[in-house]
Amino acid sequence: MAEDRKPEWSDPNEPEKFSTVIKKGEEQEAQSAIIEKDVVYRKRQSKEPSVEELVAGVLSGNRGQLARAITLVESNAEQHFHKAQELLQKLLSNSGKSIRIGITGVPGAGKSTFIEAFGMFLCDLGLRVAVLAIDPSSSLSGGSILGDKTRMEKLSRNPRAFIRPSPTAGKLGGVHRKTREAMLICEAAGFDVILIETVGVGQSEVIIRDMVDFFMLLVLTGAGDELQGMKKGIMELADTVLVHKADGANKVKAEQTRKEYSRILHFLQPATKGWSSKAYTCSSLMGEGIKEIWDVIKDFEEKGKSSGVFAERRKGQQRDWIYSLITDQLHYSFFHHPDVKLKLPQLENEVMAGEKTAATAVEILFNAFLTDKK
Ligand SMILES: Nc1nc2c(ncn2[C@@H]2O[C@H](COP(=O)(O)OP(=O)(O)O)[C@@H](O)[C@H]2O)c(=O)[nH]1
Numbered sequence: 001m002a003e004d005r006k007p008e009w010s011d012p013n014e015p016e017k018f019s020t021v022i023k024k025g026e027e028q029e030a031q032s033a034i035i036e037k038d039v040v041y042r043k044r045q046s047k048e049p050s051v052e053e054l055v056a057g058v059l060s061g062n063r064g065q066l067a068r069a070i071t072l073v074e075s076n077a078e079q080h081f082h083k084a085q086e087l088l089q090k091l092l093s094n095s096g097k098s099i100r101i102g103i104t105g106v107p108g109a110g111k112s113t114f115i116e117a118f119g120m121f122l123c124d125l126g127l128r129v130a131v132l133a134i135d136p137s138s139s140l141s142g143g144s145i146l147g148d149k150t151r152m153e154k155l156s157r158n159p160r161a162f163i164r165p166s167p168t169a170g171k172l173g174g175v176h177r178k179t180r181e182a183m184l185i186c187e188a189a190g191f192d193v194i195l196i197e198t199v200g201v202g203q204s205e206v207i208i209r210d211m212v213d214f215f216m217l218l219v220l221t222g223a224g225d226e227l228q229g230m231k232k233g234i235m236e237l238a239d240t241v242l243v244h245k246a247d248g249a250n251k252v253k254a255e256q257t258r259k260e261y262s263r264i265l266h267f268l269q270p271a272t273k274g275w276s277s278k279a280y281t282c283s284s285l286m287g288e289g290i291k292e293i294w295d296v297i298k299d300f301e302e303k304g305k306s307s308g309v310f311a312e313r314r315k316g317q318q319r320d321w322i323y324s325l326i327t328d329q330l331h332y333s334f335f336h337h338p339d340v341k342l343k344l345p346q347l348e349n350e351v352m353a354g355e356k357t358a359a360t361a362v363e364i365l366f367n368a369f370l371t372d373k374k
């Protein structure tokens with residue numbers, strides 16, 4: 001037990017004159033209690049919710065838990081991966097009830113502005129709208145999240161809407177795995193419409209096409225040359241081409257451009273069986289053509305559901321999901337294999353110098369990759 005002491009400046013000859021004592025050791029005890037309390041408090045603050053808590057939270061439409069669930073699937077940590085899969089497994093039977101819409105176009109085509117206008121229109125109809133983004137450049141440049149957030153200012157404040165910027169690529173699957181899983185979680189949380197924005201460069205539009213029911217391409221006017229140069233491939237993916245920014249002095253031109261696109265679409269392979277893709281004009285700034293696009297999408301959904309094409313596509317997408325994950329995993333584990341990482345720069349130089357064929361270099365790399373796997 002602590003020994004009681006008088007302060008040093010009290011008179012040792014007259015101890016009773018000073019009634020206060022210092023209890024040695026008590027201060028220490030009190031302090032450690034404070035520290036402990038603080039640790040407990042901090043632990044409670046950063047405590048990760050359990051899978052059950054997340055499932056219950058998502059299903060009840062709790063936005064905080066929804067955001068946490070998506071953060072979990074976006075995490076690059078291995079222990080989170082397994083927890084995320086457990087969560088998805090539990091939510092899977094509650095997903096699939098929304099209409100999934102992909103929106104692509106070159107940077108500056110107005111995709112984010114369109115989503116703001118279209119999303120607000122849908123919210124006003126009483127629908128709940130989730131917006132996800134895939135930005136293939138985001139893992140390199142840090143993304144255009146800031147730009148998008150300011151473009152979707154009204155929508156981001158709407159209680160019926162939920163906006164999630166692009167995840168970054170990493171271990172155990174690229175951005176598309178994360179986007180697909182975020183989409184399933186949003187569906188389980190009761191969102192009626194999922195809008196996925198992607199920059200139309202390279203492969204991302206093909207990836208999104210494989211994830212959505214309806215796919216639209218936003219284009220600009222005065223694109224005569226661009227139209228010629230535009231890859232037939234991307235137009236063949238589109239269920240609708242939207243000639244955007246059809247306002248002011250641009251209105252007449254937009255109508256001409258619409259006709260040109262319609263003519264081309266007419267000769268192309270349809271993106272969806274039984275559906276003929278057409279071109280429309282739209283101005284997100286003026287709010288024109290927004291309702292018409294929704295009518296087109298509703299018509300598309302109705303026709304696809306009665307013919308069975310809608311369900312058939314979704315089934316095919318579920319199957320393809322396996323293969324895209326396999327590709328992801330292989331890609332990741334190959335390029336992160338220590339021996340491959342070690343040997344690759346040297347082999348690259350040798351191939352560039354013409355000392356080795358690419359096939360020989362790849363064989364060496366695969367041997368290194370597979371040695372410990374046999
Ligand atoms: N005139 C006009 N400009 C628009 C319209 N929609 C977007 N813009 C402008 O186009 C620019 C790019 O828009 P943004 O939504 O960021 O394009 P994104 O890169 O495709 O997402 C912005 O300066 C917008 O204000 C529209 O309907 N009419």
Ligand SMILES: [Mg+2]
Pocket residue numbers: 111112113144148197
């Ligand atoms: Mg954008």
